Each structure stands twice: as C-alpha cells, then as structure tokens.
Amino acid sequence: MNIELRHARIVTVIDQVGSISKAASELSVPQSSLTAQLKRIEDAVGGRLFVRSSSGVVPTSLGERLIPMLTELVQRADMVVVEAAAHATKVFRFGNSEWTPPSLHSALQSSLPRTEVQTETLSPSAAVDAVRRGWLSAALVPCMSLVEPGDRGEPALDTAVIAREPVWLAVPQGHPLSAEPALEACHLASLNWVRYAQDHWFHPIEKLLFTRFPRTKPEVLHYADGHHEAMNWVRDANAAALTTPTGATSDVSLVPISGTESTEMVMVWRSGSFGRATLARLVETVRSYYCAYARTIPRYWAWMKDNPADFPELLRYLRTA
Structure with missing residues (x-):
C-alpha cells in the first residue's frame, strides 16, 4: 500500500x-x-x-x-488547494475588525489592479481563524496576542506590525478635559464610563488601564460591544471611554493619556501564500492607508508627527508627510 x-x-x-x-x-x-x-x-x-x-x-x-x-x-x-482556488477566482479577500471604511477597499484594489478585492468586517479572532482556513487572504487585526499558534496540522501564519496605536480618552465635544494636552490617571476616576464587554478584544487592555485609577471605583453606565457603540454613548450620554484613536468617531474629542498602553495593529496571512514582492506591496499599502486615515484625526496625526519614535513602522511616512 x-x-x-x-x-x-x-x-x-x-x-x-x-x-x-x-x-x-x-x-x-x-x-x-x-x-x-x-x-x-x-x-x-x-x-x-x-x-x-x-x-x-x-x-x-x-x-x-x-x-x-x-x-x-x-x-x-x-496550501496548494488555497493557492489554486485563489488563482482560479482571482479574488483577494481582506478582513478587518470593528468596521471597514470604503477607503481601505479602494487602497487594496489599487495595489492589486488585476485582482478582485473583497473586504469583510468581523471580530479579530474570527478573522484570524478565517485566514488560517483560507477563506480570507489576509486580515488586519488589533493585538498580536490574538494570533496564537495553531494546532499541529494547521497552516502556519505570518504577521507584520502595521502600527502601534496608543490608547486615549474619548469624551464629548466641549468637555472640560477635551482641551488638556495630556491626562493623568487621577483625572479619570470621577468620570462616568462606557466600558467594553468581557469578550471584546479591547477589554484586557482597558482592564489594565483601569487598575491604575485611584481606589475610588469609577461609575460604569454601559458595557459596549464595539468602539462605535461606545462612541455613541460618549456623545449622547456625556460619558467617557477608552479607545484607540482610529476607533473613535469624529463627533467626540480625543485626549492623550500619560503613560498609556498601546496595541499593535497586525496584518496576518498564511505562510507562503504571497510572493515576496506582492507581500511587500500589501504591507506598504496597509501602512500607507493607516497614515492616510490618521490624517483625518488632526490631534492624533499631530501627535504621531511629534512622537515618531512611538511609530517605528511608519517613520518613512511621517518623515515625508
């Protein structure tokens, strides 16, 4: 046999x-x-x-x-099956978390002009699983810890850090804290809070920052299932929330936090699924897109320009901007 x-x-x-x-x-x-x-x-x-x-x-x-x-x-x-299917369909499927702006789809399509690009919004863990199973060609997920090694027999994954995002405070526009250059933990304890559900990827980061507050237990108005829901509560309920700058919406104010945590935005794909030139082009496209999106958040973009050492993967874009 x-x-x-x-x-x-x-x-x-x-x-x-x-x-x-x-x-x-x-x-x-x-x-x-x-x-x-x-x-x-x-x-x-x-x-x-x-x-x-x-x-x-x-x-x-x-x-x-x-x-x-x-x-x-x-x-x-x-891998042969996945590659053959990708070649036959000429479709590049890209996953993103929380929400997917049309500008991300446009950037990817411009970098892959002979391929049909499709984007999908799903949770970070689901995106990683979809990449591992070959349903997604690649995905952008927050937090390297979500890309855990697979079981033996599962395809290996490769990653590239796109950017390292700080965690900031979101408050309603016109809030007394919105004009502060940066906040200390003592400024945050008395606020009314929107926090994230325990199964949300941002919850462990938020929990770590909350341990630095003074002993007074902050009041929590609502537990949100995502950044945009949290931002709606900030805007409409005079609440505060922790967020990454790109997770905020334009109708709230963002304020830096001294000594804050940061999270990595990571692109993930199956090992060996792209040629070297295609992979380099994709990573460059997503980093360039990230900077273009950051430009739409004036305070964050100014912070990035003033603190380039915090964004080592984006130095070439910050220097030429």
Whole structure:
C-alpha cells in the first residue's frame, strides 16, 4: 500500500485530538473503519504510530519521527488547494475588525489592479481563524496576542506590525478635559464610563488601564460591544471611554493619556501564500492607508508627527508627510 494524502490526514487528525474515537467523529467515519485504516497505514510504514491507553493515544518513537512529516504533507496540500482556488477566482479577500471604511477597499484594489478585492468586517479572532482556513487572504487585526499558534496540522501564519496605536480618552465635544494636552490617571476616576464587554478584544487592555485609577471605583453606565457603540454613548450620554484613536468617531474629542498602553495593529496571512514582492506591496499599502486615515484625526496625526519614535513602522511616512 502506498501512503496517500488521505492517510496523512487520518494520522494528523488522530494526533491532534489524541483519541481514535474523537478522530472518527472529526472525520465522520465509523470508529471501526478508522481503526482498520490506521492498521493498514501502520502496516505500510512498518510499525505502530500510536500506543493506546485509557486516556487516548500517544505517538510511538516511530510516530514521533513520521507524524511531523505527515502533518507537513497535509499543510502543504492545503496550501496548494488555497493557492489554486485563489488563482482560479482571482479574488483577494481582506478582513478587518470593528468596521471597514470604503477607503481601505479602494487602497487594496489599487495595489492589486488585476485582482478582485473583497473586504469583510468581523471580530479579530474570527478573522484570524478565517485566514488560517483560507477563506480570507489576509486580515488586519488589533493585538498580536490574538494570533496564537495553531494546532499541529494547521497552516502556519505570518504577521507584520502595521502600527502601534496608543490608547486615549474619548469624551464629548466641549468637555472640560477635551482641551488638556495630556491626562493623568487621577483625572479619570470621577468620570462616568462606557466600558467594553468581557469578550471584546479591547477589554484586557482597558482592564489594565483601569487598575491604575485611584481606589475610588469609577461609575460604569454601559458595557459596549464595539468602539462605535461606545462612541455613541460618549456623545449622547456625556460619558467617557477608552479607545484607540482610529476607533473613535469624529463627533467626540480625543485626549492623550500619560503613560498609556498601546496595541499593535497586525496584518496576518498564511505562510507562503504571497510572493515576496506582492507581500511587500500589501504591507506598504496597509501602512500607507493607516497614515492616510490618521490624517483625518488632526490631534492624533499631530501627535504621531511629534512622537515618531512611538511609530517605528511608519517613520518613512511621517518623515515625508
């Protein structure tokens, strides 16, 4: 019997889930059939790949040598399928979080003139998963920690930091704090707050900053599901919220915070899915777009120009602006 791709996938799934029964469920085949297939595979390679125990299966010494190679075979085959599909459809799908301005679509389309560009707005974790599965060609997500290593057998991801955004305060226009050059934590404790839901990507960053407030517990009016909802509450309920500058809307005022945290805007794609020239062009396009968008936020753009060391990936754009 020759080893085929389907055999490599069977071994990879068993190794990932650590159980014959779970692998059978994952592959939608009867457990008896999967056991028989695994036996034929082991006969073909000349030895057992797994040892069964009451808690599942673990690789044998032969398995430890062969399973990584079989896993790599599956990964490469998946990449071939994705690349062939992308070539056949000539579609570049780009994911973005919170909301996707038409200007981002236009920038990407200009950089890929012979390819149809489609954009989609979805949560950061969903965007990373869609890139890993090949549904999205690439995505822009906030926070490097969201791009976690995949399970064995899943395609590897590559990343490039587009910009490192500070976290600022959003208050209603005309608010007494809106004219301050920068705020200390003591200025923030007495405000009425909009905070972010616990499953929102910004929540851990917000939580860290709130630990720096004085002991008085700030009043929270609402827990929002996204930046734009939070900004509506800031505008209409005389509330305050933490946000990245590009997460704010034009009808609120942004104020820098001294010693603030920052979050990375990261472009993510499947390893090897782009040629070097195309990848460089995409990264440059997204960084250039970020700067163009930052220009529409006067206070933020001025801050970037005055603090170029905080934006190492964008230095060439700040120097020529």
